[in-house]
Amino acid sequence: MSGIYLDHSATTTLDPRVLEAMLPYFTEHYGNSLAVHSFGREAERAIESARESVARRLNCRPHEVIFTSGGSESDNLALRGPAQIARTHNRPFTLITSPVEHSAVSATARQLRDTLGASLRIVSVDQYGRGNPDDLRAALHNLPTDGVALVSLVYANNEIGTRNLIANHAALAHEFGALFHTDAVPAPGYFSLDVEALGADMLSLSSHKFYGPKGAGVFYLRDGIEFLSAQTGAKHEDYRRAGTHNTPGIVGTAVALELAVDSQPQTVERLSALRERLVEGVLSAVPDSRLTGHPTDRLPGHASFAFKSVQSSILLMHLDQRGIAASSGSACKTGDEKPAAMLEAIGLGPEWTRGGLRLTMGRHTTEDEINTVLDVLPEAVTAVRKVTALSL
Incomplete structure (x- = not known):
């Protein structure tokens, strides 16, 4: 695929x-x-x-x-x-x-x-x-x-x-x-x-x-x-x-x-660099966004975010339509529209807990792919926020 x-x-x-x-x-x-x-x-x-x-x-x-x-x-x-x-x-x-x-x-x-x-x-x-x-x-x-x-x-x-x-x-x-x-x-x-x-x-x-x-x-x-x-x-x-x-x-x-x-040393070095590029790009391009989890002591290919006033299920559909496969959290909880218990547990308020996004990289992820995500994601978040505002 x-x-x-x-x-x-x-x-x-x-x-x-x-x-x-x-x-x-x-x-x-x-x-x-x-x-x-x-x-x-x-x-x-x-x-x-x-x-x-x-x-x-x-x-x-x-x-x-x-x-x-x-x-x-x-x-x-x-x-x-x-x-x-x-x-x-x-x-x-x-x-x-x-x-x-x-x-x-x-x-x-x-x-x-x-x-x-x-x-x-x-x-x-x-x-x-x-x-x-x-x-x-x-x-x-x-x-x-x-x-x-x-x-x-x-x-x-x-x-x-x-x-x-x-x-x-x-x-x-x-x-x-x-x-x-x-x-x-x-x-x-x-x-x-x-x-x-x-x-x-x-x-x-x-x-x-x-x-x-x-x-x-x-x-x-x-x-x-x-x-x-x-x-x-x-x-x-x-x-x-x-x-x-x-x-x-x-x-x-x-x-x-x-x-x-x-292959752990090489994998950690490469994925950590891609993660930092992705995290910096998302936080600088998307207003009202925040990294979830520890900023450095974390899985090297793992970038997770919370976006204020965003419904993650709608955001994931937007990304999927643009050819980007992502998730809002554990695959074992996919389809649950309730506020994310994980985000509640780390102290985020209700305006954030429905807007989780997880982007996890692997052996074959490239810098070009990360650049594409950084082009697509800000527009997708803006579009979802407009839909969310209309539904309120």
């Missing part, structure tokens, strides 16, 4: 090198990894090789890597596993998270509260969307002495780009005896995934966010963490995640992660 694709936080294209690595496992080495014959052994070898490759990038042991269908499943495993342990042993379960998490965390947290009686504590965020450490410390006080507690905070926010202070938050959680999980789905290729340095007990990844296949992901589970899988069946993934292995997807995930991590 032609056009300018600036929605890389929603998904990325499949890298041709990843596809090449995957193809034999669709047509030649297609055995079930649990089978004892040569076809099964070939698949098992490929999966274990992929596991070792991912473990090297995460600085963990191979058996701490669990392959899943993506970030949402990994987030669910992270929250439901400790909750099931607490329920099995009749112990109270406390879950601490923030108002700016991905819906796979926030919706699961609410369900655990409503169905299992989990104590759900929400910590506030600052103007950039980072977890408030004082609020987190307060939430960690007075935990039940015989209970299970989990803190789940996103590593880098996919809607407004801010990198969270994960290592600090993890250390604070451990100080009070709580487990720590981070949804790191937006981070590969941009920030370190070293789980030892981060202090994460659990971590979630999704392959399609770093030029790998859709329907494949990673769940890191630190050795020694009590965990009871919510998905039962055969002995796949050491009984921690049942279901026939997606061998092509697993192979592709490992290759994609290797490529993302190995």
